[in-house]
Amino acid sequence: MLDAEHTRHEDLRTGKGPWRPALQRPTGGVLEADIRCDVAIVGGGITGALVAEHLTAMGRDVVLIDREREGFGSTAASTAMLQWEIDLKLSELAALYGFAAAAEVYRLSFQAVEGLRRLVGDLTLTCGFSPRQTVYFAAGESGPRELLAEAGLRERAGLPGSFVEHAALLEAFGFDRAAAIVSPGSAEADPLSLCHGLLGVSAQRGARLLRDEAVGFDGAGRSAAVTLASGHVVEAGSVVLATGYAMPDIVSDDLHRVASSWAIATVPQAPQALWSGPALVWEAAEDYCYCRTTADGRIVFGGEDEDFDDPDRREALGPEKTKALQARLHALIPQARLALDHAWSGAFGQTEDGLPLIGRVPGHPRLLAAYGYGGNGITFSFMASRLIGLLVEGREKRWFRHFAIDRPRPG
Template sequence: MDLLTANDRHGEYPQSWYAATAEAPGPYPAAQGDIACDVCIIGGGFTGLSAALHLAERGYDVVLLEAQRVGFGASGRNGGQVGTGQRLEQDDLEKLVGRDDARKLWDMALESVQLVRAIVAKHAPDAGFTDGIIHAMHRARYVPEDHAYVRKLNEDYDYDLIRAVDRDEMRALCGSPAYHGGSLDMGGGHTHPLRLAFGMARAAVAAGARIFETSRVTGVKEGSTVTVSTDAGRVRAGHVVWACNGYLGNTEKRVAARVMPINNYILATEPLDAGFAKTLIRDGHAVADSKFVINYFRLSDDNRMLFGGAESYGYRFPKDIVKLVSKPMLEIYPQLKDTRIDYAWGGTLGITMNRMPHFERLQGNILSASGYSGHGVAMATLGGKMAADAIAGQAEQFDLMSQVPTPRFPGGVALRWPLLVAAMLWFSLRDKL
C-alpha cells in the first residue's frame, strides 16, 4: 500500500482546518520531459521548500519535485508548535554527543526558531506567530524533574526565556485539573504551518526555483550528474536533496532503515466564545504534555481548540478520527463535551529510534534530511537551510547533525512496524499507570 494515496486523494489537500483557511499557491505543473538544474530537491515540505528558497536566493538553479502538493504532508498537518531545543533534552544529548556538541545542537535549535520567525515575518505574515509553549506534567512526580531541567537550561545554557510553573499556575494557564505543574517557554510559540509552507513556496518561486507538483519520483540514478526520474519527466542535477520525511516509504532504503512513518491526528472544534476560550488556555500559548504519546493543543486565531493526540501504526488512518482524539481531549477538557467538531484529520511523520533528526550524505552530491520525530516545524525549516549551506560549501552544521547517531530500527524495514507497535503499547500502558 502507498502512503501517498492510502488516506488522501491524488493532488488534493486533506480536509483540515489548515487547508480550509490557507490559500494555496499554484497549482504548479507536473514535471515533463528532460529538465536540467543545479539542484533537484525531492519533497515539498518544510525541508524541501526551505532548501529551495535558500539555494535559489544564492543563485542556484533549483528544481523541486513534490509527489502531491507543496505542504501536503506533515508540514501542512501538524500542531503548529515551534519548540526550542532538540527533540531530545540536553541531558540526554550530553550523554550522546558530549557537552560541547550538545551546546552546538542547542544553539542550532534556537537558530531554527529564529529562522521560522524571520520567514513568517518576511514571507508568510498570514501564518502569524504567537509566543509561548507550556510543558504540562500529567504526573505530580514528574514536576521536580521538569523544574530541575528548567534550572539546567537557565544556568548551563544561559537560557532565561523558560521558567518553572507550579500546580496552581498551571491549572490557571490551562484551565484543567489534569496537570500538576511544569514550565513555560516563551522562546517558542505556534504558527499556522500550512500558511508557512505556502509562504516559503511562493518565496522560492519568486527567487527563481521551479516547483513541480504531482510529480512522484520513480527512480534515482546516482553519479557525478544525478538523474531523477518521475512518471513523465527526467531531471538531471549536480546535487540532490532527499526531503520526504514520513512520506519517503522505501524509495530510498538507506534512509528508510533509520526513519519510519507513524500517524498522528488532530481535531478542530467549532469557534468558541472568546471568554470561554480564555478559560481553556488563558494567555493563548501552545500546550504539550508529558505523556509518551503526547497531547498537544492550542487555540486558533478564530478561537477553535486545535487538539492533537493519539497515534497509529500502519498505512490506513482510523475510520473515526473524531472518536479517537476526542477521548484524550475530553480527559483534559471535559467542559468541551458538547462542543461541535468541525474538522478532523491525520498526517504521517517520520521518527527515528532516538528521536533525533537523521541527516546523511548518501554520496558526495546527494544529501538527506528527515526524521524530525514531531519536532519538525523549526528543525525541518533549518534542516533545509543546512542542506543548502552544505551544497554551497558551508557544511559545518549539516555535518554536525549527520554525526549524531541515529540507529537502524531492529529487524530493518520488514520488522519495524510490529516492534514499534509493541513498544508503543508498553509506553501507553506506562502513561495510564
C-alpha cells in the same frame, strides 16, 4: 513514495484539518524534455518549500518535483506547533550524547524558530505566524521534581524558561496541573499558507515546479539525476529528498520509524474558555498530548500516537481516537466546548533519539535528505534548509554530525 515506495497523499493523512491556503499557490508544470538545474528538490511540502526558498535566495537554479498538489500531503496534517523543545527532554538527550552535545542541539532548535520568525517577517508572508510561549506540564513519570531538574539543565545550557508551581500555573493559565516549565521562543502558524507562500516566493525567483513522480535517482557520480515517471530526466548538481514521511529505500535508517497520530479542532470557543497567551501546551510524558489555539478561537488538540503506519488501520481507529482526544481535552480544559469542526490523522516520522536525519545520503554524496522530525516538524524543516544550503555550497559544520543520517545508534 520513491523507488519501490508508492505512498500517496491519502496514505499520509486521513480527514481534513482546519488549514485553508490564503495565498494563490503556484502550480506545477509538465516536462516535455530533459532539463538541467543546480538543485532538484523532490517533495513540495513544507521542507521542500523552505529548501527551495533558501536555495533560490542563494541564487541557485532550482527545480521542485511533486506528483500531487504541493503542501497537501503531511504538511496539511501538521498542527504547526513550532517548538524549540524537542521530543526527548534535555536530560534524556544528555544521557545519550553528553550534556554539551545535547545543549548545542537544543540551542540550534531555539535558533531555528527565531530564524523562521525572521524569514516570515522579511518575506511578509501571510500565514498566521505568531510567537508563543510553551507550557510543558508535569505528567506521567515526570513530576515536579523531574521538571525542576530539567529547568535547571536548561538554564545551564543558556536556554530561557521558568519552573512554575501549581498555584502560579493555575493563576496564570488556568491549568490544574502539579507544575510546568514555561518558556518563550516558540511560535505557531498555518502550515499550508506558509508552504504555499514560500513556494510562491521561490517561483518568483525562477524556481521551476514540476508535476511528476520521481521514480529513480543517481547520486554517486559527478552529477545527480532524477528519473521521472514520464520518462524524462532532471540532471542536477545535487538532489534533495524532502518527501515527508515516505522515506525511499535509498535512505533507509535503523533510527527511523513511521508512526500515526490523531488530531481534532473544535468549533470556535468563547474567549473565556481559552487559556492565557495563548501558549502552546504539551505534556512531559512519553505518550503526550498537545494543544494550541487558532486565530479564530478553535482549540487544536492532538496525540494518542501509535507505533504503526498502516493507513487503513489509522483510519479505522479514527472515531475511537477522536473520542479519546475529546475526553483528554475535557480533562484539561473543562470549560471548553467539545463540538468539533475537524478531525484528522496522519503519519509522522520519528527517530530513536528524537533528532532528525539531515545530510548526505551514505554512498550517494550528491543526494541530500531530510527526514524524521518527530514533534518538531517545521522547526527541523527550517534547520534542514540551512544545513542543506551549506552542503550545496560545499561547506561542512561540526554540528552537522548531530543529525547525520549514518550516525551511530545511541547506547
